[in-house]
Amino acid sequence: MTKTLHALYDGKVLRPEEPVDLKPNIRVRLTIDVLEEKTPKRRSFLETARSLKLEGPSDWSSHLEDYLYGQGTHYHE
Helix, strand or coil: CCCCCCEEECCCCEEECCCCCCCCCCCCCCCCCCCCCCCCCCCCHHHHHHHCCCCCCCCCCCCHHHHHHCCCCCCCC
16 A cells, blocks of 8 residues: 655654554555745735735826825815
8 A cells, every 4th residue: 555645854753744544553664755845936016916906096106195195186085
């Protein structure tokens, strides 16, 4: 019987990440493949902003203070 399990080595023992369906005191052979740590891809500010799919007026950036503080003719309630 061959099973593939994922485990974490804590510095002393291997700890399976899922239940192991084996009888106690049974001998097994281990082959260890070290998995690469997945690091999250860093995204730029613009990629993050675009992913939020925010909606707003087309002149938002050029009249930001008007929208934030309600000054001028661009303020919408």
